[in-house]
Structures are given as structure tokens and as C-alpha cells.
Amino acid sequence: MWQGALxxxxxxxxxxxxVESFEDYVTLRSAALLRFAYLITRNHxxxxxxxxxxxxxxxxxxxxxxxxxxxxxxxRRSIVNAHVSAWRKVRRLFPTAEPELASxxxxxxxxxxxxxxxxxxxxxxxxxxxxxxxxxxxRFYEDRSFAEIAGILGCAEPTAxxxxxxxxxxxxxxxxxxxx
Numbered sequence: 001m002w003q004g005a006l007x008x009x010x011x012x013x014x015x016x017x018x019v020e021s022f023e024d025y026v027t028l029r030s031a032a033l034l035r036f037a038y039l040i041t042r043n044h045x046x047x048x049x050x051x052x053x054x055x056x057x058x059x060x061x062x063x064x065x066x067x068x069x070x071x072x073x074x075x076r077r078s079i080v081n082a083h084v085s086a087w088r089k090v091r092r093l094f095p096t097a098e099p100e101l102a103s104x105x106x107x108x109x110x111x112x113x114x115x116x117x118x119x120x121x122x123x124x125x126x127x128x129x130x131x132x133x134x135x136x137x138x139r140f141y142e143d144r145s146f147a148e149i150a151g152i153l154g155c156a157e158p159t160a161x162x163x164x165x166x167x168x169x170x171x172x173x174x175x176x177x178x179x180x
Contacts, residue, residue, distance in 0.1 A: 022062045025071060026055060033072075037079050039137040042126040046083070054078035077152045080134045124174050128167050135163035136171075 019025045030051065037047035054075045058065060065074050125133055131153065138144040138152060150160040 019066070019071070022059055025062075025066075029072065029075075030055075033075060033079065036076060036137070036142070037083075039125075039141055040080060040083050040130070040134050042122065046086070050079045050082045050086075051075075053082045073148075073152050076138075077154060080130070080153060083134070084130045124171055125167075127174065128170060132163050132167035132170070135160060136167045139164050 019028060033051050033054070034047055037050045038044060041047045041050055057078055058071070058075055065071055125136060128136065134153060135149055138149045139146075144152070146157050146160045146164070149164070150157040153160060153163070155163075
């Protein structure tokens with residue numbers, strides 16, 4: 001039943017280095033998990049809370065989860081679930097409006113344009129429902145397959161495809177000046 005973790009075999013973490021203990025996992029993966037959580041929550045404090053909650057839930061189940069395989073998938077799903085639950089509690093449909101990133105200066109190609117585009121993309125993604133935002137982050141930021149997205153979000157693969165498709169359609173409407 002507890003094979004692997006009880007006999008001292010190292011656990012692999014999503015095609016990464018071998019991890020033998022919960023502490024090693026946290027040390028190796030906390031920065032990546034925080035980046036993932038920030039992209040899901042769009043708030044540093046909420047990202048820290050989501051990662052903390054996911055790791056707190058993982059700790060008592062460490063041996064069981066690490067023996068099964070992909071610990072990252074378990075933690076990512078916990079982060080997404082924590083954020084969706086928090087979002088539902090608040091029943092917040094859209095975040096408060098942020099000032100537009102308009103400039104009156106002449107267009108000069110430099111790195112600032114790329115940063116501004118990234119900020120606009122992040123703001124637009126922030127207006128998506130949490131599950132769609134999670135699907136887009138998993139698909140395009142983490143380059144996950146639809147099967148992997150479905151596993152992390154706990155849904156069928158066609159549903160994962162639908163989340164990504166609907167999110168992209170909403171983003172296109174927003175970029176074309178339509179309402180979300």
C-alpha cells in the first residue's frame with residue numbers, strides 16, 4: 001500500500017530531480033509553485049496563501065501522494081481549488097478596474113512595449129473566471145497538454161479544451177473592445 005515512500009525510494013517531481021522528503025520538495029519547488037499561484041490568483045498575498053494551504057494539505061498526505069507519482073499535479077490542483085473556493089466565497093465577478101496602459105508618446109520599439117503587452121495580457125487574464133484562467137495558464141505558461149490540464153483541474157479532457165477555448169474567445173472579445 002505505501003510502497004516507495006516507506007522503503008526510502010526517492011520520489012520524482014514532474015520530470016525533475018528526485019525528492020526524498022517533504023522538506024526537500026518545498027525547498028525545490030516553492031518558487032515555481034508561487035509563480036504558478038500568482039498567475040492563477042493575480043495577487044502576491046493570495047498566491048502565498050494558496051501555496052501555503054496546498055502545502056499544508058500535502059504534508060499529512062506526503063507519503064501517499066509521493067508514492068503515487070506526480071506531486072506537482074496534486075499541489076497545482078490544490079492551488080486551483082483553493083483559489084476557486086475563495087473566489088466563490090467572495091462572489092467577485094470582475095476585479096476592480098485598473099488604469100488603462102495608454103501612452104501619448106510616439107511609438108519607439110524597445111523592451112517597454114513587451115512589458116506593457118505582458119501587463120495588458122495579465123490584466124485581461126485576470127478578468128477571466130478562475131477555472132478558465134487556470135486552464136489558460138496551464139496551457140500557455142506551463143505548456144501542458146489538454147490531458148494534463150484535465151487531470152490538474154479534475155475534469156474531462158473535452159471540458160479542459162472547452163475552458164481554454166472559451167477563455168481565448170473572451171480574451172479576443174476584450175482585445176477587440178467588446179465586453180467580457
